[in-house]
Amino acid sequence: MTTRREYEGRRSGLGVWLLAICALWGAFGGGQPATASDKLPLLLQFSIQDEDGNFFHEGEIEFCTADGECLYADINQGFPGHFFLPTTELKPGVPYSVFVYDKAVNVLYEMRGWTFIPEEYDPEYYRIWDEDKFVVFPIFEAHRDRRLTFRLETTLNPEFERKGGLDPATVGPDSLPPFPRFMGAVEVPFLVGGKFSSDENAAGGVIEVKPGFGVRAFWRTHYPTALPERDGWVSFRVFSAAYQQNRYKTWEVYTPGRQSDVTFHRVTVSYGLGRMDQARSKHWSVSAAASVGGIFDGGKTLEYLDRKYQLFGLGGQARGIYQIYQNGHIKVGALGQAELMYYPGGSGDNDFWYGLAPSFSFGFVIY
Numbered sequence: 001m002t003t004r005r006e007y008e009g010r011r012s013g014l015g016v017w018l019l020a021i022c023a024l025w026g027a028f029g030g031g032q033p034a035t036a037s038d039k040l041p042l043l044l045q046f047s048i049q050d051e052d053g054n055f056f057h058e059g060e061i062e063f064c065t066a067d068g069e070c071l072y073a074d075i076n077q078g079f080p081g082h083f084f085l086p087t088t089e090l091k092p093g094v095p096y097s098v099f100v101y102d103k104a105v106n107v108l109y110e111m112r113g114w115t116f117i118p119e120e121y122d123p124e125y126y127r128i129w130d131e132d133k134f135v136v137f138p139i140f141e142a143h144r145d146r147r148l149t150f151r152l153e154t155t156l157n158p159e160f161e162r163k164g165g166l167d168p169a170t171v172g173p174d175s176l177p178p179f180p181r182f183m184g185a186v187e188v189p190f191l192v193g194g195k196f197s198s199d200e201n202a203a204g205g206v207i208e209v210k211p212g213f214g215v216r217a218f219w220r221t222h223y224p225t226a227l228p229e230r231d232g233w234v235s236f237r238v239f240s241a242a243y244q245q246n247r248y249k250t251w252e253v254y255t256p257g258r259q260s261d262v263t264f265h266r267v268t269v270s271y272g273l274g275r276m277d278q279a280r281s282k283h284w285s286v287s288a289a290a291s292v293g294g295i296f297d298g299g300k301t302l303e304y305l306d307r308k309y310q311l312f313g314l315g316g317q318a319r320g321i322y323q324i325y326q327n328g329h330i331k332v333g334a335l336g337q338a339e340l341m342y343y344p345g346g347s348g349d350n351d352f353w354y355g356l357a358p359s360f361s362f363g364f365v366i367y
Contacts, residue, residue: 006043017254029313040121043084045278048075048100048140056142059108060333062099065091078326084279090116096142098148111140111148116177120152131160146252180280180367183218185335187363189244195346196264196357198248205251208358209260214244214361233275238285242268244361248295262302264353266293268341283321283333290314291341295353307355315341321365330366338360 031242059079062069071090073083093115100109123132136298165249189198189212222237246264272287295302295309302309317339325332339359346354 004322015159015201040087040118042087044090044121044138046073046083046085046138046140047081048083049081049143050142051144056100057081058103060101060105061140062101063090063096063114064099065094065096076281078281078323078331079279082279089119092116092118094240098150100140100142100148109142109146109148111150114150132157133160136256139192179220179223179236179276180331181220183220183365183367185216185218185363185365187214187216187242187244187335187337187361188212189214189246189359189361190358191246191264191359193358194356195352195354196359199352200251206248207251208249210247210249212244212246212264214242214363216240216242216363218365219367233277236274236276238270238272238274238287240270240287242270244268260296260297262297264293264295264299266291266311268339272317274319280331281323281333283319284315285319287317287319288314289317289339289341291343305351307351311343311345313341313343313357315339315357333365333367335361 046061047055048061056075058077059075061073061075061083062070063073063085071085073085075081075083095112096114096116098111098114099107102108112237121136121138123134123136125132133156134154135157137155139151139153141149141151142147191212193211196209198209200207217240220236221239222235224234248262249259250262251259260326268289268291270287270289272285273332274283274285276283291311291313293311295311309351317337319335319337320331321335323331323333337360339361341357341359342355346352
């Protein structure tokens, strides 16, 4: 990896001419880097490790000014040794005392006089090449005598170097873990309104709809190639396929006074857009969805009042995932989804299972 100092000492040939052109362009406003405050991401990513280079897996970091204002950050268990600070809440040039705590809130390491200088974190974005010139790695190092030290490792961005016509940089493996692509979930769907909840005056008497069962698979694509994104979030596109069922308790039509069960089986596919924080712990997405299914009495599609209850619907979904557990490379997240589907095909007050079908699903995702 080419460092800033090595880079400054090796500019020559075509690279010098291209950089000179960029400087002239910038002098007239065409490629001038923005100010540091404008170009920093909303969340700055830091790392913390010991003298042997081992990253911390848990704990808390505290940054306090002399007047008692403090910022807190948890070491991310899903991204060991890393934590994030909001850029807008850091006071430039103000000395901070930095403390590292364990889970029991015992001070493990401390440092006095750490200051935030935005210019040192500026990657120097050049519009003419649409690239950051540098990649900045802020690192805290914990020593055996309880001291905490800080350094910035700044390297030339390989893409900037390539576009500038310089010699290719030697690039090490990406320090970020891969983004999740395939994800699986189990969930409990609740049908909560319209002609999909319950109505004792419809379809012979629909007494109750029970929480159901579902399984879902996700496939994500179109992750960005430049890391991290400036606003602290990573975008993606997501395809999902799900099977769900809910059971209804109904009055029997042909045997008054007796109860029976029917089941709403359905398969739903969706495609949409999503965003995920850089720590991979919070995920949001919205999707358009299509569903096919039916109301089944045992193994047969229900037929009532000259209608066969085969259903096809269109609608949308909004979904959130929050990581709650990690063991090695396996992560588990809590899933919440709101869905609104429309199933045409029914009519009349005595008919049922048609129209808008609002639902909520809750479950767990493994990725």
